Structures are given as C-alpha cells and as structure tokens.
Amino acid sequence: MAPDVFIRIEDYLDNNLSPNERLDFEEQLCADPELAQAFVLVREARERLVRQWANEPADAALMETLRQVGREYFRGSSTEAITPKRVSLLPRIGWAAAAVLLLLLGAWLFFLRPSYPERLYAQYKELPEASFAVRSGEERLSLAEEAARAFNRRQYSEALALLERHLEQAPDDTEARYFSGLCLLEMKRFEEARRVFAQVEQVPIWADEARWYTALTDLREKRIDDCIHRLRQIDPQSARYVQAQRLLKDLNR
C-alpha cells in the first residue's frame, strides 16, 4: 500500500480533515477493504503504543515493588548468592592450576583461536529471536511455530528443515525465508544463504536486513571486499546503518 494512504489515515485520526473530507474518507473505507484493514491496524498501533508509553513510569515503579517483595517470597537463585564461599585449599595446587590454565590459554591463542573475521561475525551477528508463535487456544504447534522454537534453541538444522516445509505451503512468507537464510548462515552453507538473502532483498521492507546478513555471510567466508561493498549499500535510514558503519571501521583497522 502506497505511503500516501497513511498520510490520509493519520489526518483522519488526528482530526485534520474538513467535514466533507472526513465523509469522503469514510466512504472510501467502506468501499476499499484493504484500506479499511490498514486503517484498523494504524489505529490499533497508535492506541496500544501510546498507552504503553504513558504507563512506562507506573510500570517501572510497580516492577520495582514486585522485585523487592518477590525476593522475600520466592526461594531461588537469590538465596544461592548469600551462601558463604568455601575457603580455598592448598595454595600450591592453585598455582599449578594457574600454570596449566596459562599453557592452555597459550595453546588456544596459537592454534585454536577463531580468525579475526569469525570473531567479528560473533560480535556483530546478534541473531533476532524468531517469534512466529503466539498464544492460542490450540496446544498443537504449527510448522512455523516449531521452527521458531528450534531456531531460538539454536538448533538450526532442525529449524531449517521445518522452515523449508513451511515455505512450501507459504512461499510468500518473507520473514520465514529470512530466518531460513539465518539458519544457513549459522550452518556455514554460505552460497545457499546468499541466494536466500538475495530473494529476501527483493521485498523492500526486508531489503536492509537481507543486505546486512549478506554482508555477514561474506565476512564469515572472509570475502572482505564483498562484505565492505555490501555494508556500503545499507540505507542511512535503516536500523542496521549504525552497526554497518561500525563494522566498516573495524574492517578498515
């Protein structure tokens, strides 16, 4: 739906239309179900978000009370925190352990430490939480819901298989396709991940997310020039822009 439509919806909700314009708009709402659907959604978004923002101070104050009182009434990890520490034993054993640890650290630094791109990837990836699922009366999980659970448990191979089955039934579900790309990236199936992100990039609202994770795919595969090229394509208005600029700086060090 064209962004202009939302200017009219907002003008209507803000009471910025003349009586005739309001009537005209209401007639359009009756005649155009797509417009009516968008209108209902914008109105609901405004109402819910505005109410949440207005209640933020009261929520924070209540949470503080609940935390304080909750500490007294639930035995949990907070009680573990006050368990006295055991006094340490033989100092010589401690020194020996420290020496072994140093040796292991040295070995790790020389032989096992991940490469710089891999460390940057780990630092920047911040995989989103999959949330296809909602509470519903049914206790059976849909394919997408199961995939989201698997993804959040970091079982990417299982999540991918479920997402692929889901996408066979819902090929237009860009969000699911995007998460399948993330699974492929985590599984180091770089070429396939790139292909999936290229498809996701075709959908304008997902374009910058897709570019960002394509850049991280290139980074992980040590294709640094491609990664830099991708990062530079990210729109300055995008939520990923700041991270992209930071990563560019890290790559140019």
Added chain:
Amino acid sequence: MSLKPHPDHRYIVALRENEHRLIEEIYRRYAKRIERFICSNSGTPDDARDVFQEALLIITRQARGEGFVLTCPFEAYLYLVCRGRWLNELKNRKRSGVTIRETEQFIDKTDAGALAEATLEQDERNRLFQHFFEKLPESCRILLRLSWSGISMQEVATQLGYTYAYARKRKSECIAHLVAWIQASSSYKALK
C-alpha cells in the same frame, strides 16, 4: 447495570496504585501456590518468581482499562494468567505439545477463565505491536513517538529539524513499514 465488584477487587486497586502492603499480601497468599504449579510443570522457583511478577504486571495493565471491575476471586484469575504465561514459556522451550499438570482446582472459573483469556490476548497484542515498533529505525521511532504524543506535525518537524513536508512523508513511510511487517507476521494472522 454496573457490575458488583468481588471483595478481592482491592488487590486490583492495590496493583494500580502500587500499594506495597497489599501487594505483599498477594505474595503471601498466592506465591507458594504458583510456585508449586510452576515447579510441578518443569519449572524452577526462579521461573515461578518471574512468571508471578509478569502476571501481576499484565493484570495491572489490563486493570488500567476504563471501568475494569474484578467480579471473580483474584486467586483464580492470577492462577489462570500465570498458567497461560507458563504454557507459552514451555512452548518456547519445548518442541511439541505441552500437557499441564494442574495443582489447583477452582469450582467455578468461568468468569476468571474468560477474564484471563482476554488479559492474555491483550498482552500478546501489546507485545506484537511493541516488537515491530522496536524493529523500526531509530529515526522512525522518535518521529512516531513525538507525533503520536499529541503535538502538531509542524512542532514535530521543528523539533527534529525537518521541513513540514518531509516530516509528513517520513512519518507515512515509517507507518507503512510498521503496518507491512505486522500484516505479514504469522503472529498477527494467528491473533486476528
């Protein structure tokens, strides 16, 4: 006809007004029961504390709605909200369907059941809208927050250093993004 409040409505007032003494009474009376329920259903005391706290916050948000009156026992309402949240959490942690072992039985939970159901649904909707709003670029979040706070677009444009025309255009783009994401999400489709 106005609804007759249940005597436990005082807990609702206490939560709305953040009244320490009665909130403590809620914990004293019901915390152990909820802990027993969570711990009988694969949870830990820490899980119970979190679920209990979250349920009280969700109930308070619901109770801020105009004309909210509690007409059923608070215990049943609280139990069912905790149950719903915990069921969701278990679904998040496990692969397949979840069977809940009940630890409390309520003689007549019709009112409480319907109220808990409505409360949980409102909470899911709030989370959904909040989730997609947080995904917007920061410039969009600032613009929408300002413009939906009741000040004029001219004032919003001045505060952000935009022209009036650009502020309006940008706002419509931000809303278009938000709406497109929400409409495309399977969570929204399932909630409708």
